[in-house]
Amino acid sequence: MSVKDEEINEGRRRFLLSGALVVSFSMVPGVGAMAQEVIADEGAAVHVGKETQALAGSLKTNPYLDSWIRIDRAGKVTVYTGKVELGTGVRTALLQIAAEELDMAPSLITFLTADTGASPDEGLTAGSHTIADSGSALLNASAQVRGLLVDAAAQHFGVAGSVLSARNAVIKAPDGRSMTYGEAVGLVDLHRMALPVSPLKNPATFAVIGTSLPRVDIPRKVTGGVSYVQDLTMPGMLHARVVMPPVYEARLLQTNTPVILKMPGVVKVVRNGSMLAVVAKGEWQAVQAQRALAAGSQWTPGRELPDPATVHRDLKAIATQHIEIANTHAAAGAAVKTLGAKYTKRYMLHGSIGPSCAVALFKDGAMTVWTHSQGVYPLRDGLAEMLSMPKDKVRCIHVEGSGCYGHNGADDVAAHAALIAREMDGQPVRVQWMREQEQTWDHYTPAMVTEVSASLDASGSIVDWNYALWSSSHNERIVNAGRLIPAQWLEKPFVPALSVPMVQPEGGGDRNAIPLYALPNLHVVNNFSPTMPLHTSAMRSLGAHMNVFTIEMFMDELAAAAGIDPVAFRLKHMQDPRARDVIQLAAAKFGWPRAPRKRNHGVGFAFAKYKNLMAYVAIAVEVSVVPETGQVILEHAEAAVDSGQIVNPDGIRNQIEGGVIQSASWTLYEQLQFDTKRIRSFDWSSYPILRFSAVPRSVNVHLIDQPGAPFLGAAEASMGPTAGALGNALFDATGKRLRDLPLAGEGLRKLIDV
Template sequence: MKRPDEIIDESRRHFIVSGALFVGFTLAAPRHARADEVIADEGAAIHVSQATEALAGSLKTNPLLDAWIRISPDGKVTVFTGKVELGTGVRTALLQVAAEELNMAPSLITFLTADTGASPDEGLTAGSHTIADSGTALLNAAAQVRGLLVSAAAGRFGVPAKSLVASDALILAPDGRSISYGDAVGLVDLHRNASATSPLKDPATFQVIGTSLPRVDIPSKVTGGISYVQDMQLPGMLHARIVMPPSYGATLVEVDEAAVTKLPGVVRIVRNGSLLAVVATGEWQAVVAQRALSNHSRWRAGRALPDPATVHRELKTLATQRIEIAAQHDAVAPATRTLSATYIKRYLLHGSIGPSCSVARFDDGTLTVWTHSQGVYPLRDALAEMLSMPKNKVRCIHTEGSGCYGHNGADDVAAHAALIACAMPGHPVRVQWMREQEHTWDHFTPAMVTEVHASLDATGHIVDWEYALWSSSHNERIVNAGRLTPATMLEKPFAPAPSVPMLQPEGGGDRNAIPLYTLPNMRVTNYFSPTMPLPTSAMRSLGAHTNIFSIESFVDELAHAAGIDPVQFRLMHMQDPRARDVIELAAKQFGWPRRDRTPGRGVGFAFGKYKNLMAYVAIAVEISVVRETGHVRLENAHVAVDAGQIVSPDGIRNQIQGGVVQSTSWTLYESLQYDTQRIRSFDWSSYPIMRFQSVPDSVDVHLIDRPGAPFLGAAEASMGPTAGALANALFDATSVRVREMPLAGDALRRLIDV
């Protein structure tokens, strides 16, 4: 194999938006397979057969080897994943995994992501599952394919398989004979289920896994090339813009179409119930016509929104389901001190930098949709239901979008594009939301309330812990047509599927609500609301951001009450050795405890293991506070991460750093503005996010690599610990405990002035 710095040839996988690869093979499992288990990945129910439950990662649900790897007779290797690239660099990391076990340079592999006409169905790209599930599947599938090819070559040569060497799609014998992967695949049938065991390489021999390769998606993004669905241009493409209702539940009464159809470039107005759109030959013409169409429309008023002053109190009456997710009762020393606290999180929006966009084309009874949805298969199924079309007549091809991290408008705008394209057969139709639509019709992350009570004994140990949270759904992913916003506006509207809680150990609003610390007496309760004052769904880390913020803030309060250093207090209550390793490493790299203290500055520490299943993260931060304004800035941070076997060190560092920055923005600054009539955060001035001048001076990420250990998802792992560390640093800087997010701003200034 070539050196790692020689193995990326970007020209082989430059993204082409004007075409698509059709691969003729079946993804169907053997007919005797029986569905006995369901994996729920943030809303996409995926069945696992009894016959495949012992397989690795997503091989459980997609066991056929040729669903993942295809080799043509001329030796070309194509690798598939059902996951998608969201700007995390995971496409490069998955390519590395496959290349490692195929013993090939990545530049020799064509790598394709989620496409309902080609790739395996892996549900959603969400919950930091991609490397853990798809990466594990590719690791084992590639190893098994390599093993089958080598065994076939050994039979051809009449030599032991262990005497052969596979390298860059060529199998070499000791006597100089060779056979290509293309010729060897003719001797073996890859249309077979994977095995429970794989001839995996010794991690000590890895040449690609564990190296930081150039990301395959970056060149066009930094040079202004075609990178996103927003950039797509197809021959004869038309542009459409949507007129959205002025409020939730508003219905269209009448519209003066004649005043708009006379405008330059207007091709057609599409109306179905309260769904209203205009189609034009040019994008700016569509924008001008959309504004005119909006001005010439009359709507019947919709429903009122909750009062932001009372919405957190109302959550306790709306939450009709009580779910006890943890209970433990052991005899301990008597309590000497008890503390209580309540924490508040407000609604947030995704704030996708690029407004949601999709392109669709309807030809000869077949619909093709290019979409930045995180789940092309669930979207395909919902579009087919909405349009009364067979699923095999709808194809959804993932195309990167500018901004995501959760359930934003990607699926909804794809439904808009599909509906308009079906009304205009033969024409590619591009639909992009306006900025105010992206903000005001977002699927917000829910407001939350958490309450915690805990007691200490005379030695400073926690002897009991009671934690409760109130939240509506963090997961309204697309499971039926009614979950698509446009489908609810049609003349014959579709009803959304009922809201249901996500169960542990993944959890939704209660994600990471169970502390990893040793707590002899513990009760954790999730109060779930199936009704939602505002439309909500998934955003990066779901409830983990708020729960770890609450838990780690309160652990700090307990440490101060006990008179024990916060890091030492955490170690006193932690038995998991890998958790202890990241706590100790972050503290060491940060120089905890800081001796040289500066007025107006504070330090804080926090820990979390994402979902108690994925990557371990400990973080120490230093902040500055301007008391006169309440402005808070994260100055620097040291983060220790254990994600098991590391595929791409730079990839994990980038994800952790990005998570720290995004969580800092949520925790310090962000809050959805609304009143009882409508959403008021319609642009970047009414929904401020972190600006460049507030970005930390440094976020140093320290990785603990564990070769051979399972991959642990890290993309969302820093969100909660960052929030907790910021809250604790704020107390250190001001001696004030702030328990309501966002932590900074006028509210903080008033607290400090008291």
């Protein structure tokens, strides 16, 4: 994308300061009366009409071509997606997909992301769905638009469409006549529903898909440009800071508002029930006033938090739904050996590098919010309910945020901004949480317990597998106003929607709980808790991180009991040929099995197909351990990936490498600190993450391309396999079976000393 395109995109996010834009949408005719199916993903259920079920990806829910691609008479091509850029590079990849099928250079396309006033509604950007859903939609929509334009030109020229060529928005005939896309669009109406079959290009001719186009979001980030919502400035913008309760369910009794109003730069103190904020002309003035306001406020005691020592025991007590997600039976050999194990995971926080931030403007009866939410449409609906405003009077525009994979405070700070902006009519208001607020009011990833047992026959084959997990939904995204934290503090508070389990095959806490291995007798139960003692919600990969860790750790234990090499044991139980290919490739690139290693070094292997639906990842790692401190270094990793048709090879490598590093941090070091009084992980010293000194020495990612195959989401696919491989490598290095996350640090040091 050109610099000009970037400027257009940024200007669009600011235009409402002095103007207005009205965008109308046509929905599928009669959709309310049509028979529908429900597709559950990481957000709310999506209803799909039967007449669109055969369409590709998000065309099912946004079937009109001009929801995705618009071309004006001057030939300007604008492409829209309802997905957002989270640092994964999807904006670049989606642009490549559209450019390929439109037969255009990417730099000639203006590419715009999620905006409730302009883009298609694609729900959440989550669960590695972006390329699979939005990419598939854009691939087909772009091909169909190109086909319609070429057909229109052919009819105008009086020739067969097959003799025409299209390149960079110009259609050419063999005799030299030509027509621009802008001219051709005058001959065809793009406001039409997509068709189930598209004139897709032969993958062998791809010139943009499959190339490592430089990411369009990087230049500004590395040069200090305006890149994030935290950087956003507007004329006349005010700054606000909020005062949040010290503990859950504490209610505000009184404040020192008169004192605060006398402080320099303070414009207003906003209070609605227990929602409290100060507005100032300058940001530092707002910070100083917030500190004084917090110090002068009095609250009720609130409620106690759980005892950290009993968290995993408590999970079994609060699980009230026992959901059988797999129960299969087949003939198998006689069991000669049975093993069992229990694994645990503690609460973790998102730890976004940039605290959550939003800018809101209430003007002429309409609310506009610039937000780094991963779901602008669900947020729009929640804000409209909270503000008692019509949905068409609330607009949410995505601007990338500085750090998040999952449900952090982005939606909640947007609610704060909207509530405060409503009190400051006509003036944009910027709200940013403080670091301690970001961490103590996060939606933590839930704690988990998993238990597994399995039996082997005399040949070393698994004959039965019994698996149980205890946790929650792992997804409390915005489905009503009550899911917005500030809405719960209002004078007339909103109540959060009830927590419900996410259905398989996507799953929530039970994501990837069903192994891909061939197991003749399989029983898997999700012991679901609809309530959790801490605020929890989605974190990258949801329950897959823990479930794959458990499965892959236990596969190594079974391999050892069978006397079979761990990689050979996996292949013995794997029938999926694409899975076998990634397992064999990762092993070969690593040089598995390794010769005897030096002291305190170990190697490990793991595999998973994310959700059993998306990218295949196998990984082999080598670790080193410092026995005196329990520090673990991931020395080396070789990962093999099959994500279907590759759009941007470098982008996939980025995500797998980043996932390896993030999963290593979770698996080895991260755990939320709290006691019965309050959350104690309020800064980086009280919540340790992987340091630069412990970053993997080398990570190599090997891609298996599948030209023409469906896109398979890869962004979250390495989280679980990395955890399993690390656990297995630590056993190899120490001789200790480590089953309680996090694995490194003081707990490991004590275990080694035993």
